[in-house]
Amino acid sequence: MRASQRARGEDVALVDSLLSADERRRSSGVRFDELRAEQKQLGKLIPKAAGEEKAELLKRAEQLKADVKAADAERDAADAETQELLLRLGNLVHPDVPVGGEEDFVTLETHGTIRDFAAEGFEPRDHLELGQLLGAIDVERGAKVSGSRFYFLTGVGALLELALVNAAIAQATAAGFTPMLTPALVRPQSMAGTGFLGQAAQDVYHLDKDDLYLVGTSEVPLAAYHMDEIIDADRLPLRYAGFSPCFRREAGSHGKDTRGIFRVHQFDKVEMFSYVAPEDSQAEHQRLLEWEKQWLTSLELPYRVIDVASADLGSSAARKFDCEAWIPTQGKYRELTSTSDCTEFQSRRLSIRVRDGKQVKPLATLNGTLCAVPRTIVAILENHQQADGSVRVPEVLRPYLGGREVLEPVSR
Incomplete structure (x- = not known):
């Protein structure tokens, strides 16, 4: 320890x-x-x-x-x-996790081809410029109404979010996950039990009058869903796909990603969550990663998978893999999805146990982001843009956009 x-x-x-x-x-x-x-x-x-x-x-x-x-x-x-x-006290770090800080990750694999825009004869626009051309993103009015790091998704932007959410839920359902719409407000024991009132507390919104917390991820209500319960071993694995709004203060990120919608205070997300026997957690972790890779591949995005270093894990994770998509105008990979093996850390704190014969013991919990909507929109707009400002729609999303193959600029 x-x-x-x-x-x-x-x-x-x-x-x-x-x-x-x-x-x-x-x-x-x-x-x-x-x-x-x-x-x-x-x-x-x-x-x-x-x-x-x-x-x-x-x-x-x-x-x-x-x-x-x-x-x-x-x-x-x-x-x-x-x-x-x-x-x-944080979770016990898995022995294979690379030791170090944010930049000490290990790249495990790389997928897809990074586009050469120079060879195609045009300079790529960033997602905000594209979003404005498409009538899809309005950050000026978002700031007017709510302050910095807020935004409106308008027109095809709103439709694109709904398409992403429906496609992600469809994939998760096909993989055996139970879809869930979860509460956005939780009690302190739910937040503390999942590990979000330790080092992450500064990033959490708290409603003092009601003593409730706005969740930064549906991982919190999904983890607390079986709080104080004993689950029979033959019911495992239990897999849920939660859709919820997420709220983050983004404390400590002053000056980072201030343009556009990459780092915001409120966003929607589809999150995978698994309850498994402790001995099955590492195998389940790999399964969650494969489902994330399947999702990003279906969106036709170039991405890499990294093994996150120990000081960047967050208190509840014993090991974490991030999938980072290439963002052309930033010239680097940025986190789009993440999956964490929390072993028995959350179940012990939330008193969730499994009954296996006569033995009752804590089980393992895991989580994996399938689609954090704004960041996914950023990656889609920038990677699938065309010279005239239009954006090609990945095939997986077309059925959820009325068969639309291209998002066209709108006249102002």
């Missing part, structure tokens, strides 16, 4: 503090049990005693009452400290 914390760039001393708190929790629990046992024994002796002996026993009973109360309070305090420290 110390090595895992070190790899994450997190506080290693937290492990020792947790061990110390847990030792106090255990010893105070033993002390409480011993005092309660003596108290019960004394309760049996007092009715049989008389005179001076009874007076002594009653005196001891009064002292025991105070000692039991103090031991109970000490046990509760140690337990609360242990739980608080546990919630600050």
Whole structure:
């Protein structure tokens, strides 16, 4: 655990503090049990005693009452400290994860061909210019209504989102996922249980009056869906595909991706989520990755798969793979989808267990973004643009756009 914390760039001393708190929790629990046992024994002796002996026993009973109360309070305090420290501890990093920060990822594979726009005889436009030509994106009015990093999808932009969501849900359903429309507001225990109130807390919107959180991903309600439940082993795997709005403060991203809709405060997303037996989590992780690759390939996008480095995992993931699409006007790959193996981290915190015969134990949870809509629109517009400002529609989306093969510029 110390090595895992070190790899994450997190506080290693937290492990020792947790061990110390847990030792106090255990010893105070033993002390409480011993005092309660003596108290019960004394309760049996007092009715049989008389005179001076009874007076002594009653005196001891009064002292025991105070000692039991103090031991109970000490046990509760140690337990609360242990739980608080546990919630600050990240998941155990998988041994194959590359150690390092954001730039220390390992590229696992590359797919598709990057277009040579110079050879085609024109300079590519960025997604915002294309979106404005198509009458699809309006960030100026988004800022007027809500502030920076907000936007309107208009006309074919709105239709493109609906096409992407329907196509993504169709793929997930065909793969055996149960489609879900999830709440966008959750209680603190749901947010904390999935690991989003630790290092990620600064990026979360909180409604103080109601003590509810706006989710940054439907992973949160999908993980909490079976909170405090025991699931029979023969029901696994359970796979859900959630569609929801997502809200992120984007704290710490000042000056990053300020143009267009790549990094925004509100967006829609289709998210895959799996509950599996712990021994099946690595195989399920590969399956989620394959479904993401199938999706990006169907959108005819060039992309690469990276093994995310330890300090960039997020607290709940033991291992994470990102699929990054090529963005022509940025001249680099950018994250479009991500899949994380959270092993037993979330299920322990949310008290979700599996019953396998007589054994009841935590199960494993995994998540995988299938379609984060704005970023996917960015990649589609830029990679499938044509010299006149029109955009070719990938075949997989055409049935959801009334058979439309090209998005044409509109006159202003």
